Amino acid sequence: DAKTTQPNSMESNEEEPVHLPCNHSTISGTDYIHWYRQLPSQGPEYVIHGLTSNVNNRMASLAIAEDRKSSTLILHRATLRDAAVYYCILRPRYNQGGKLIFGQGTELSVKP
Amino acid sequence: EAQVTQNPRYLITVTGKKLTVTCSQNMNHEYMSWYRQDPGLGLRQIYYSMNVEVTDKGDVPEGYKVSRKEKRNFPLILESPSPNQTSLYFCASSPPGPHQPQHFGDGTRLSIL
Numbered sequence: 001d002a003k004t005t006q007p008n009s010m011e012s013n014e015e016e017p018v019h020l021p022c023n024h025s026t027i028s029g030t031d032y033i034h035w036y037r038q039l040p041s042q043g044p045e046y047v048i049h050g051l052t053s054n055v056n057n058r059m060a061s062l063a064i065a066e067d068r069k070s071s072t073l074i075l076h077r078a079t080l081r082d083a084a085v086y087y088c089i090l091r092p093r094y095n096q097g098g099k100l101i102f103g104q105g106t107e108l109s110v111k112p
Numbered sequence: 113e114a115q116v117t118q119n120p121r122y123l124i125t126v127t128g129k130k131l132t133v134t135c136s137q138n139m140n141h142e143y144m145s146w147y148r149q150d151p152g153l154g155l156r157q158i159y160y161s162m163n164v165e166v167t168d169k170g171d172v173p174e175g176y177k178v179s180r181k182e183k184r185n186f187p188l189i190l191e192s193p194s195p196n197q198t199s200l201y202f203c204a205s206s207p208p209g210p211h212q213p214q215h216f217g218d219g220t221r222l223s224i225l
Contacts, residue, residue, distance in 0.1 A: 032210045043116075043202050043216035044155070051211070087155065097210030098143070098162055099170060104154040 004088045004103035012078045014112050020073040022088030022103060027068050030093035031101075035062065035073045037084040038105070044087060047073065083110045114139045116217035118203050124223040125193060133188045133220050135203030141215075142208045144186040145170070146178065148199040149219075155202070161186055162208065193224045 005023040012018040024033065032051050036044040048055055048062045050071070055062040061074040075082055086108055090101040116137045125131055137144065145160035147170075157170030161180040175197055177189040186205075190197060200221050204214040 030210075034213065036214075036216075043204075043218050044214075045216065046213035049211060049213060091210040093210045095168075096162060096208060097206075097212065098145075098160050098168060100145075100157055102155050102157070104152075 003101055004090060006086075006088055006103040006106045008104065009107045009109070012075075012082075012108060012110050014080060014110055015077050018075040018078045018082070018108065018110075020075075020086050020088075020106050020108065021070065022072070023070050024088070024090055024101075025069045027090060028092065028094070029068070031090045032093070032097070033062070033064060033068075033071050034089045034091055035060070036087045036089060037082075038087065039081075039084045047086070049091075078108075078110045080110050080112060083108055114215065116203055116205055116215050118201070118217040118220045120220060121218065122221050124225065126225050127194055128192050131190050131193060131222075133190075133201060133203075133222070135186045135188065135217060136184050137186075137203075137205040137215070138184065139205060139215065140183065141205035142183070143212070143214075144180065144203065144205045145214070146176070146186070146188050147202045147204065148172065149202065150199050158188070158201075190222075193222075195224050198222060198224045 034049040035047040085105040088103040091097040146158040159178040206212040206214040
């Protein structure tokens with residue numbers, strides 16, 4: 001079964017870029033890669049997703065390796081409000097995205 | 113406002129006393145799912161539902177039941193709660209398909225004594 005692996009924690013300075021890695025070496029060709037973040041005392045919120053190509057939105061960018069065995073969530077300028085736990089999640093196509101595969105999450109702290 | 117609503121938000125109860133955590137969404141989403149979150153273990157999927165009357169097990173379904181009689185509601189039932197079910201629970205919903213983002217509720221903190 002596919003699974004994702006993330007570092008437990010990372011630190012960043014305010015206004016600097018942050019690269020959050022995720023390893024999913026057993027990913028299948030049709031699994032979508034999703035990223036969510038969880039602010040303290042809140043439910044997870046969607047950040048970005050992709051399949052093969054790199055993706056950009058107003059919150060972040062997602063860089064997907066050519067072999068799809070890893071991906072990186074990029075926050076271009078970290079702010080104090082970006083301090084959260086970031087989850088890399090696979091949503092497989094084979095079961096129409098029903099059963100998800102989770103990583104343990106990376107706790108990002110941002111220093112002023 | 114589009115939202116997923118969970119009730120109760122907090123509950124302290126005793127072992128063996130049946131309880132239900134409700135989840136309701138107002139976005140007409142087909143897909144709904146329940147997760148539990150424990151320190152050091154991250155999020156784990158309990159059950160999910162692809163549509164009305166269609167449910168399936170996630171990674172940790174033992175001790176839980178679900179039902180999906182209406183599209184908007186997906187209650188989580190603990191028939192005989194035990195202390196190892198003390199956890200933070202989240203409900204989520206999305207349109208169908210693996211590319212769809214999920215909307216999460218604010219969570220329900222359950223303490224089973």
